[in-house]
Amino acid sequence: MxxxxxxxxxxxxxxxxxxxxxxxxxxxxxxxxxxxxxxxxxxxxxxxxxxxxGYTNSPNLTPEQESFNVYLSSLRVGVEMAFAS
Structure with missing residues (x-):
């Protein structure tokens, strides 16, 4: 692509x-x-x-939604690092 x-x-x-x-x-x-x-x-x-x-960034996100985004982003970074050359 x-x-x-x-x-x-x-x-x-x-x-x-x-x-x-x-x-x-x-x-x-x-x-x-x-x-x-x-x-x-x-x-x-x-x-x-x-x-x-993750939830779309918005000033209306709850603390739980923001926390979810942080954990999910951390997971994605770890996976990306595992596949990096």
Missing amino acids: PGSAHDASVLRQSELFQKAHLLPKAVKNIEGEDLRLMVVGDPSYPLLDWLIK
Whole structure:
């Protein structure tokens, strides 16, 4: 894809997007919480039932939403560092 292509457009044309229905649907209980496998995306991606992203920055975010964004961003940075060359 050209560098000028929007990330969400690239996602929609990706094999991952086309085969997302094949992602595991199993729920795993972790410390009493039932959790599903999710793909973590940055804010440019759409929120999907298999793709999680942070809340859009707004002065109206609750402290819980802001905290969620911080944790999710930290997770994304860790993954990006793991794949960096």
